[in-house]
Amino acid sequence: MLNTHTIKHHFPLFDRHPSLVYLDAGATCPKPQEVIAAEREYEEAFSTNVGRGLYPLAEATTERFEAVRSQVARFIGAESEREIIFTSGTTASLNLAAALLAPTLRSGDHIITTELEHHSNSLPWIELARHSSKGELAHTKNIPLRLIPFTEEGSIDTDQLIALIDSKTRIVALSALSNVFGTRNPITDIIKRIRNRNPETIVIVDAAQMAGHFPIDVAQWDADLVAFSGHKMYGPTGVGILFGKQALLETLRPTTFGGGMVVDACAEPTEYKESPFCFEAGTPNISGVIGLGAAITFLEHIGFETIRTHEKNLLTMTLTRLRENFGDQIHILGTDDIEKRGGLISFTLDHIHPHDLAQILGEHDISIRAGEHCAALLHRKLGLSATARVSFGIYNTEEDVEKLISGIKNARTLFDTKTPLHSSI
Amino acid sequence: MSSLYQAIILDHYRNPRHHGTLARHTHAANAHNPTCGDRLEMQLLIKDGIIEDVMFSGSGCAISQASASLLTEFLIGKNPEEARRIGKDDLLALLGVDLSPNRLKCALLSLETFTKALKS
Structure with missing residues (x-):
């Protein structure tokens, strides 16, 4: 109790x-005291950047920061910390997912999402479909978006979803737990059925409302990409996660460019770091990540x-x-x-x-x-x-x-x- | 904390004045606040430079409906030029409360509907 x-x-x-x-x-x-204290500890005692400094304080910060990446990986059942991308929250994670997947779309493909999604898991896909239909994506034209209705009890109508999956279903984006109905969708079962129809379909799960309330198990779900926020699981605002299967992430090209994500900026073509680092340009929310680590410890303790x-x-x-x-x-x-x-x-x-x-x-x-x-x-x-x-x-x-x-x-x-x-x- | 739900607002919400439609009107408009889903429709009868009658109908939160009811009382008997000058502060004075920016939109819907109706 x-x-x-x-x-x-x-x-x-x-x-x-x-x-x-x-x-x-x-x-x-x-936020619990433990999370606030961890953020404060970073700001007061370690306030240095990650990944670059060669002096002890910066090395200690990098170590702590990367330790949280491993902690998140264990927390959600990922195979490796290389599958964990730090973002600013679920919205940023889902927008990043849409941007990363955009160049992989081919003419004739379609995207499926549902009518119960939060705007952060509908608008990125609506925009992706809209841009593609205007021919703004280099490789694509006219990618339709299909919307799946919900049932009376507030879950995704799985049968209708499955019936729409065919060889051209490129992306399915759905939430694990509706932020309005409160109903949990049977994600493992849904993804298994999607895979049976089309093993190539990329499945993205919005787990914002699951995090902090239920364990997230990306391995059991067999999801390709999973997004959630720190602040809905007792962590700080401004930090979130995009999990991606390593095999998938390795095929995707970065969409944001700058410091910390490049190996050789003078090479032609530019040589970028391997995932997930190539997807994290710029200084991340370090105190947020440190705080997220404390939130996970807090949750696991309970x-x-x-x-x-x-x-x-x-x-x-x-x-x-x-x-x-x-x-x-x-x-x-x-x-x-x-x-x-x-x-x-x-x-x-x-x-x-x-x-x-x-x-x-x-x-x-x-x-x-x-x-x-x-x-x-x-x-x-x-x-x-x-x-x-x-x-x-x-x-x-x-x-x-x-x-x-x-x-x-x-x-x-x-x-x-x-x-x-x-x-x- | 002083409540937003003063007697005047509750009274006008529970017993709206001039609620319904006019048998004959010269001006009409409707407006909608998409964030709250508040809806208002207003009909005016303007004769010889005077707002002779006003009726409103709609649905939504207490603030939006009460402010429409209060506004109809205020408008009747005014000339349209004078009535056009009514602003946010006058409306808040009618309501007798201060509103947060979010709820202000609910109150201002009645003014928006009236202004649209004048232009119709």
């Missing part, structure tokens, strides 16, 4: 805001089984309490099957706009998210302009859930035309 009261004290944010009920881990997690048990308890309790209290007035997106859910719940409530609900809860120190959650297509498909979203972290308690429920009750009373109005709340 997770001792949430002890855990909470690892997060200085809650010391500063003791009454804060933070239910927006899906947007970003508060263990994913403990985290999952904790989040499942909160999920079960929240779903039950929401239904008990708001009955047919509440509309919860996605499945009621806890086994298929990650630690987030999106919903709408009759007679109160999600923005009003979030604002009123905010006035009572309860932080939830309201809006489209960067998934406009998903909301349009559902005919909704916005939803309210509650997402959990390891610091959340049953008391937080109770405060949420009574906060929603308050908001409902305020908006209920049958209750008399007071001069102010």
Whole structure:
């Protein structure tokens, strides 16, 4: 069992805001003391660049930085640290993936993604398809993008996806866990079925909402490329990962050029470093990477089984309490099957706009998210302009859930035309 | 923390004034706030240089709907030239609250709809 009261004290944010009920881990997690300390330690004691300096401090920084690369590789079940590219976050990782794959597209190829994706896993592919259809890519013309619908329970319609895979399916981009439905997609099974239809298809997984909540196992998934962020797994903002199978990365050409990624800049053609270093031009977010290492250590210390048990308890309790209290007035997106859910719940409530609900809860120190959650297509498909979203972290308690429920009750009373109005709340 | 949801906003949200459509109008427009999904439609009846009547309809958050309701009350009886000069600060004064930049967009949707209607 997770001792949430002890855990909470690892997060200085809650010391500063003791009454804060933070239910927006899906947007970003508060950072534990260990992560802040690691970043600070780098800035104070090692503030030197990586990969270049020949003096002891810079060598120590490089060593620490590269140790995190190995740590990430172990954390996600990669075969080698050479498969780990540091980026600034999931969005940068997915955009990098699209840029790296663009030159490999051939006329007649197509790209598949789904209607439940976050904008960071739909817009790069929409843009890639759009540019290719204008003939802006040297080798390609007219690469169509196909969008797969989602099922009622909020997962990717796998049968429809598989039916569209043929010899010309070059790229499939999909998320492991929907940031709106909270539903986990059966990634291992989906990728296996894609491979059966076309072993050449490159599969990219957006794992932003998985990281920090479930183990990421790229080997079990058999994904070609996997993207996730540090800050949604208790690490710093501004650091993310693009995992790529080594055999694939070795065939791709860098798209960003500059310092640190070149072997011989005077050669013709220019000789670049091997992957992943050729994909990391410029000075990286060193303190962010060091902090990410501390976040992984923190997560591994708690263990994913403990985290999952904790989040499942909160999920079960929240779903039950929401239904008990708001009955047919509440509309919860996605499945009621806890086994298929990650630690987030999106919903709408009759007679109160999600923005009003979030604002009123905010006035009572309860932080939830309201809006489209960067998934406009998903909301349009559902005919909704916005939803309210509650997402959990390891610091959340049953008391937080109770405060949420009574906060929603308050908001409902305020908006209920049958209750008399007071001069102010 | 003082609440955004003062009695005046809740009152206008729960019991919107001049809500519906006019039997006869001279000007009309609709506007939409894509970030929140707020929608407003406004109809004006302008006769002899006076806004004789206004009705609005729409859906969205309390701020967008209450500000439309408050605006209709303000507009009736004004001449269009005078009404055209109403700005953000006047609207906030009607609402009686300060709004964060995000929620300001919700409030300003009513003004946008009105300005569009005048030009129609």
